Amino acid sequence: MLFKVIFHILCFNFIFFFATASAKNKQVIDIVYLTQEKSPPHFLSNFDIFVKNKGIFGAELAISDNNTTGKFTNQQFNLKKLIVPEDGAADDVFAKQIAGKYRYLVTVLPAEPLLKIADLPAAQQMLILDAGTTDDELRNGQCRSNVLHLLPTRTMRTDALAQYMMKKRWTKWFLVSGKAPEDLLFAEAIKRSAKRFNMDIVTEKPWEHTYDARRTVQSDVAVFSQVDDYDVLVVADEQGEFGEYLDYRTWLPRPVMGTQGLIATSWHRTHEQWGAIQLQNRFKEKAGRWMEEEDYAAYLAIRAIGEAATRTQTSELNPVKTYLLSDKFALQGYKGNPLSFRSWDGQLRQPVLLAAPQSLVTVAPIEGFLHPKSELDTLGFDQPESKCQWNH
Amino acid sequence: MKKMLLSGLLLTMSATVTAETVFVTLEKDNALAIVDPVGGKLLKTVPVGQRPRGIAISPDNKVLYVATSDENTIKIIDSETLKELGRLPSGDDPETFALNPAGDKLYVSNEDDSMVTVIDIAKKQAIKQIKVGVEPEGITVSPDNRWLVSASETTNMVHWIDTKNHEISENTLVDPRPRAATFTADSQQLWVTSEMAGTLMVLDVNTKQIIKTIKFEATGVTSDKIQPVGIAIDKERRRGYVALGPANRVAVVNAQTFEVEKMLLVGSRVWNLAFSPDQKRLYTTNGVSNDLSIIDLENMAVTKSVGVGTYPWGVAVKP
Numbered sequence: 001m002l003f004k005v006i007f008h009i010l011c012f013n014f015i016f017f018f019a020t021a022s023a024k025n026k027q028v029i030d031i032v033y034l035t036q037e038k039s040p041p042h043f044l045s046n047f048d049i050f051v052k053n054k055g056i057f058g059a060e061l062a063i064s065d066n067n068t069t070g071k072f073t074n075q076q077f078n079l080k081k082l083i084v085p086e087d088g089a090a091d092d093v094f095a096k097q098i099a100g101k102y103r104y105l106v107t108v109l110p111a112e113p114l115l116k117i118a119d120l121p122a123a124q125q126m127l128i129l130d131a132g133t134t135d136d137e138l139r140n141g142q143c144r145s146n147v148l149h150l151l152p153t154r155t156m157r158t159d160a161l162a163q164y165m166m167k168k169r170w171t172k173w174f175l176v177s178g179k180a181p182e183d184l185l186f187a188e189a190i191k192r193s194a195k196r197f198n199m200d201i202v203t204e205k206p207w208e209h210t211y212d213a214r215r216t217v218q219s220d221v222a223v224f225s226q227v228d229d230y231d232v233l234v235v236a237d238e239q240g241e242f243g244e245y246l247d248y249r250t251w252l253p254r255p256v257m258g259t260q261g262l263i264a265t266s267w268h269r270t271h272e273q274w275g276a277i278q279l280q281n282r283f284k285e286k287a288g289r290w291m292e293e294e295d296y297a298a299y300l301a302i303r304a305i306g307e308a309a310t311r312t313q314t315s316e317l318n319p320v321k322t323y324l325l326s327d328k329f330a331l332q333g334y335k336g337n338p339l340s341f342r343s344w345d346g347q348l349r350q351p352v353l354l355a356a357p358q359s360l361v362t363v364a365p366i367e368g369f370l371h372p373k374s375e376l377d378t379l380g381f382d383q384p385e386s387k388c389q390w391n392h
Numbered sequence: 393m394k395k396m397l398l399s400g401l402l403l404t405m406s407a408t409v410t411a412e413t414v415f416v417t418l419e420k421d422n423a424l425a426i427v428d429p430v431g432g433k434l435l436k437t438v439p440v441g442q443r444p445r446g447i448a449i450s451p452d453n454k455v456l457y458v459a460t461s462d463e464n465t466i467k468i469i470d471s472e473t474l475k476e477l478g479r480l481p482s483g484d485d486p487e488t489f490a491l492n493p494a495g496d497k498l499y500v501s502n503e504d505d506s507m508v509t510v511i512d513i514a515k516k517q518a519i520k521q522i523k524v525g526v527e528p529e530g531i532t533v534s535p536d537n538r539w540l541v542s543a544s545e546t547t548n549m550v551h552w553i554d555t556k557n558h559e560i561s562e563n564t565l566v567d568p569r570p571r572a573a574t575f576t577a578d579s580q581q582l583w584v585t586s587e588m589a590g591t592l593m594v595l596d597v598n599t600k601q602i603i604k605t606i607k608f609e610a611t612g613v614t615s616d617k618i619q620p621v622g623i624a625i626d627k628e629r630r631r632g633y634v635a636l637g638p639a640n641r642v643a644v645v646n647a648q649t650f651e652v653e654k655m656l657l658v659g660s661r662v663w664n665l666a667f668s669p670d671q672k673r674l675y676t677t678n679g680v681s682n683d684l685s686i687i688d689l690e691n692m693a694v695t696k697s698v699g700v701g702t703y704p705w706g707v708a709v710k711p
Contacts, residue, residue: 065526068506069547072525072563275545278527281504303546310548310565330568330588332546336638337616338568338588375614 027075029066029315031302032098033059034117035108035132036084041239048240055108055131056081057287058295059302066306073310079302091116094123103317106301108132108294111142118144127321129304131297136189139345140381143388148304148324148346150266150297154189156380157264160352160364161234161257162193163378167366170231174254175204176224176246177236186236186259201234203227207242221249234258261356264364267296268355273363276334300339300348304331335363337376345388349376412668413710414675415456415471416684417444420702424458424474429668429675429686432696438474441467446488447706451495456708459486459500466500466511471710481518483509490531490540492555499540501528508542510558520558524551530572536579539597543570543584550584552600562600567591574623576647583632585620592620592634592643594650604650613639622664626671631689633674635662642676642685644692656694658685663704669711677704 033056040050059079066077082097084090090113098105099122106129107114114130115138117123128147130138136153138144152160165171173194177187187204194201205224225233225246233250235258237243243260255261269290272280279299283291291299308323309315323329325346330338335351342349352364365375377383411430417440418425424440424447427433441460448457449471456469459482466480466489482489483502490499498511502521508528510520525547533540533555540553543566550573552562567586574583575597582595594604608618619637625647626632632645638661644654659678662685666675674687678697684704686696 065546068526068544069549072547072549072551072560073565275527278503307548307568332569332588336619370614375616 027309027313027315028078029075029104029305029309030078030080030102031063031104031106031305032080032082032102033106033108033298034082034084034090034093034098036088036090036113037086039086041241051289051292054292054294055298056295057283057289058131058291058297058299059106061283061286061295062299062302062306065303066309069306069310073313075309075315077302077306077309089113091120094120099123103127103315104305105129106131106298108298111135111138114138114147115142115144118147125317127305127317127324129301131294131301135185136381139347140387143345143390145346145390148301148341148348150300150348151293152264152266152350152352153347153380154186155192156347156352158186158189158193158258159196159379160264160354160366161262162197162199163364163366163369164262164354164362165199165232165257166197167368170255171199172229172231173199173201174225174227174230174233175201175236176207176233177204178207178239178241178243180239180241182238183236183259186238190234190236190258202230207237221246222251225250225252227251230254232257233261235260262354262361263356264352264354266293266350266352267291268353268360270355270358270360271335271353273360274334274336275332279334300331300333304329307331342377342383344383344386344390345381346390347380349374351376352379413471414666414684415447415449415708415710416677416700416704417447417458417706418701418703419443419445419679419705422460423701424456424469425684425700425704426474427684427698427700429673429684429698432686432698434698434700437701440469441465445705446486447708448489448491449708449710450491451493453710456710457489457491457498458706459489461485461487466498468513478516480511480513480516481509482511483507483518483521488529488531490533492533492540493535493537499531499533499542501531501542503527503529503545506544508540508553522553522558522560524560525549530570530584532573532575532582534575534579534582534597535577538579539575539582541573541575541582543573545569545571545587550582550595564595564600564602566593566595566602567605571621572623574625576625576629577627578629581629583623583625585623585634587619587621587637590615590618590620592623592632592645606645606650606652608634608636608639608643608652610636610639610641610655613641621662622676624665624667624674626667633665633687635665635676637661637663638680640678642674642687654692656687656692658687658694659683659697664707666707666709668709675707675709677707679703679705 063079130149233256235243247256308320312319333339354361369378414427416425423437426435442462446459466482468477482500500509508522525544527545530543542551567589569588584593592606593602618639622635624633629647632647634643642656660680676685684698688695
């Protein structure tokens with residue numbers, strides 16, 4: 001008898017549940033993804049295959065994760081992908097295909113086209129999630145109130161390296177920098193971190209040798225690196241023009257870190273702790289390759305929108321943005337700590353991985369580097385030093 | 393049938409009046425550690441299969457179920473002889489699972505496929521797969537056998553699955569990265585931990601709503617490090633215990649007022665919890681310090697730490 005009653009209640013509940021679900025209209029959240037084609041750089045090692053479509057598979061995986069949740073919350077997430085040809089203009093594509101049609105834009109673009117788009121009138125009614133830049137300037141003097149940043153900046157990375165170097169007491173650095181503008185920015189970040197953590201840059205030298213380094217590097221590096229004694233060689237070579245050829249060829253037996261050797265990164269194929277192995281597996285199954293940093297950033301960008309839309313039960317820009325920048329927002333990033341946005345510059349707070357090509361060495365912030373609010377804020381520009389003023 | 397079970401239970405109880413046996417899965421040693429908790433000694437370690445994680449004991453205490461994740465199976469092991477009796481088709485990479493009160497069905501979280509697999513133990517067959525949220529982890533059955541609950545870590549939900557038809561009937565959105573879920577003995581409340589928010593949520597089973605959220609804090613530990621995982625609630629619902637992961641503490645929660653009464657310092661990255669049969673002791677697996685902590689619940693003090701092996705994960709107790 002009792003069983004029968006329970007069963008009836010159950011049936012009723014069931015019908016009721018489905019009735020409400022179908023009566024309500026599905027909430028639709030449209031997200032557009034914008035990137036530009038790149039040709040392979042000239043000086044890449046012969047062994048690494050050039051990955052053409054960094055970011056897209058991360059975005060697709062996040063949309064499918066969002067929709068699994070959306071199935072239960074009656075929300076649907078759609079992704080429109082736009083790829084600008086190498087000779088095209090991203091802001092033109094934005095004006096023609098995005099302006100006025102979308103609220104959420106995820107970009108894997110360099111700083112210049114990103115800023116151009118962010119300053120367009122139509123972009124003022126949008127939220128742009130930048131999954132492509134590491135420039136500190138975009139989070140300082142050139143910050144925009146309609147842009148959030150997913151990748152760790154150069155200073156977050158060099159602070160992570162410096163914390164580890166401090167723990168190892170490798171305090172004397174030999175800084176070798178390339179000549180590209182990006183290399184100079186990375187070298188600047190290195191110098192800032194050295195000062196911040198009381199490291200000593202004993203020698204600084206620009207790399208001036210031939211760029212087809214494979215041929216002559218054997219003799220070049222040995223001669224080039226005959227400098228005053230140091231603990232570690234720090235290299236700034238973002239394009240990978242010569243950095244790979246320093247290790248094992250220096251005059252003194254010293255480790256290499258920076259853009260090659262021990263690197264600081266938001267994601268790495270050797271990372272499998274904190275459930276990361278699940279994300280690595282799901283990604284590899286989808287993309288047939290390892291997850292790159294841009295994929296991870298695009299994944300987080302779209303998961304962040306999903307998480308905020310689910311929690312606020314809306315697709316509207318303002319409540320979603322307010323939620324993203326609030327203390328309540330906590331995103332699972334498979335790196336132990338919950339991720340959140342810095343309210344003063346829109347940068348995603350996150351642990352930074354320190355990785356060698358075949359092994360994960362450690363994760364920063366390194367234990368012992370304390371902060372009154374969040375230890376994640378020991379990496380990069382903290383609130384008191386920030387030059388970002390969002391009201392402009 | 394019931395009578396038989398009962399007499400069987402009495403027999404085993406009288407045969408081993410001295411103390412219970414604690415079984416711990418060792419994720420990196422591919423082994424099972426057998427501990428005498430009263431003597432505070434590791435009795436022996438036996439090989440069990442590749443990457444053992446989740447563990448449970450049958451209601452009659454005769455068999456252990458051990459998920460050997462890298463072998464994609466759940467092994468049935470005789471709890472006396474420790475010999476393998478058979479294998480269950482768990483689906484890929486089984487980690488956590490739950491037994492129903494009758495002990496004839498087993499529910500497995502398949503993290504990579506976003507599925508819950510229902511296994512008929514007698515037939516050794518998977519009888520259904522239920523599509524749930526992304527990365528299901530915590531899984532539990534209510535003591536009255538009414539609800540199966542699965543928590544998805546990335547979807548941030550608990551799914552209420554009807555045990556009669558194995559369909560999802562309701563979903564509750566919870567704090568980020570829910571890990572463990574446990575019902576109170578009266579099946580009236582569901583307790584769920586959130587690893588990312590550092591909280592314990594208490595849900596009312598009738599309304600499926602969160603009635604209380606407890607945010608854990610510990611002096612000298614930043615909030616990032618407080619990552620609640622395993623839960624154990626005593627039968628009288630006086631106190632619940634929550635393992636706080638890398639905070640290396642077990643929180644003692646008053647299950648009536650929901651006040652945090654005490655923080656007990658245990659080993660590194662405390663993960664799963666189990667009571668002694670008389671509920672006078674609590675055992676914790678500490679993944680990084682490779683030991684089992686024994687907590688005396690009458691004095692609310694950690695009395696012993698027993699080294700068990702590399703990466704202790706799950707724990708089960710046999711009276």
